[in-house]
Amino acid sequence: MSEHGGAGQHGRNARGGVGVSGIGEFGLIGKITARLSYGPTTLLGPGDDAAVVAAPDGRVAASTDVLVDGRHFRRDWSSARDVGHRAAAANLADIAAMGATPTALLVALCMPADLDTAWAEELADGLSAEAATVGASVVGGDMSASPTLTVAVTALGDLAGRPPVLRSGARPGDVLALAGRTGFAAAGLTVLNRGFRTPRLLVEAYRRPQVPYQAGPQAAQLGATSMIDVSDGLLADLGHVSAASGVAIDVRRDGFEVPRQMADAAQALGVDPYTWVLAGGDDHALAATFPPAVVLPSGWRPIGLVTDGAGVTVDGSAYDGPAGWDHFR
Structure with missing residues (x-):
């Protein structure tokens, strides 16, 4: 083992690629920042101690989220680009759920020394x-060596003069409404957990x-x-709204359309598709x-x-299945 925490000769990893130890922290920062582009709200990007982002509203909506290799994503299931899209989406959606428009992301990357720079x-x-x-x-961030690959993202947003x-x-x-899709x-x-890679519609989702x-x-x-971002499951997240507002919420199954690919996958795997729709x-x-x-x-x-x-009910009755994801259960 080399002094670079597991990288081989000249910083190459076991797969023959160039590990991050081969170019060092600042070399990798240079490679990454050279690939970034900046929107109109970015007044100063990476290169100084902090970025500068326009906040014409005078207030900033902020949210953070973390993705851990092996828990939130698997590199044999998703490409690095996929993980980047997912990590950004998880935070940008939180900003949108406050009624704000996202303006910037800050990214902290903790990684093994032999991770491919690519x-x-x-x-x-x-x-x-x-x-x-x-x-x-993406206006800045940080990176560190770590035995576990971890991507932590903070998003900022502009409320454009509106209350959150x-x-x-x-x-x-009130009427409960949904934008986007669940399940x-x-x-x-x-599907991936069962060892399959299709239907593509579901795997790509x-x-x-x-x-x-x-x-x-x-x-x-x-x-x-x-409003709330449905990240842990519709019923679980509506539970937060119910508790915070001091109201009951009833969800109707007929408000959802189960696509053919989902129905077919559910039948093949012996799963009730509404488990995905309501709690996924x-x-x-x-x-x-x-x-x-x-x-x-x-x-x-x-x-x-x-x-x-x-509380939250489905078609007027208590829901007897899992309501959503809990990181510590």
Whole structure:
């Protein structure tokens, strides 16, 4: 073993690629920053002690999330670009769920010394590409040696003069609506866990979420009373809204369409597809409540109602399956 924590001669790893120890921290930083592009809100990018990001609203929405190799992603299931897209999406969706527009990402990367530099560069490409879909930029971060590959991302966003949409604003009589899709990523994860790589629709949904970013600010402009990013499962996340708002929420199964690929996969694997739809995470749909007089725009569909009481039900009854993901269970 070399003094570089497991990298071989001239910094090459066991797979014959160039490990990060071969070019060093600053060499890798140079390679990554050379690949980044910057949106109009980035006033100063990487290169100094801190970046400078425009905040015309005078307030900044901020969120952070972490992905750990072997727990949140597997490198034999997802490319480095895929992981970059997923890591960015998890944070950008949180910003959108506050009714804000994402502006910037900060990324901390902890990695083994023999990690291919190409993997780290492609990760940066995925992060930057996902951020660019909403006009945001990767503006800085940090890196460290670690035995476990870990990607930690912080997102910043602009509220554009509007109040943030909180989890605590739902009121009895509000309509529960959803933008985006649920169950696709969870179905893809189940398929991968069973050793398959198809249906592609489901596997790709797990690898790269399709997040309805614009629906967040749109909901805020329409007067949404509460909103949340569906990251851990629809029922689990609606539980947070229910508790914060002091209301009951009823979800209707007929508000969802189960696509043929999901139905077929569920039948083949012996799974109820609504387990994925109601309790599966990682699609990063947005769930919001609206006053009953609001006409929902394209992209939003009603899936339930807010009532007096407490807790979350499905078709008027308690749900007896798992409601979603808990990192410590």
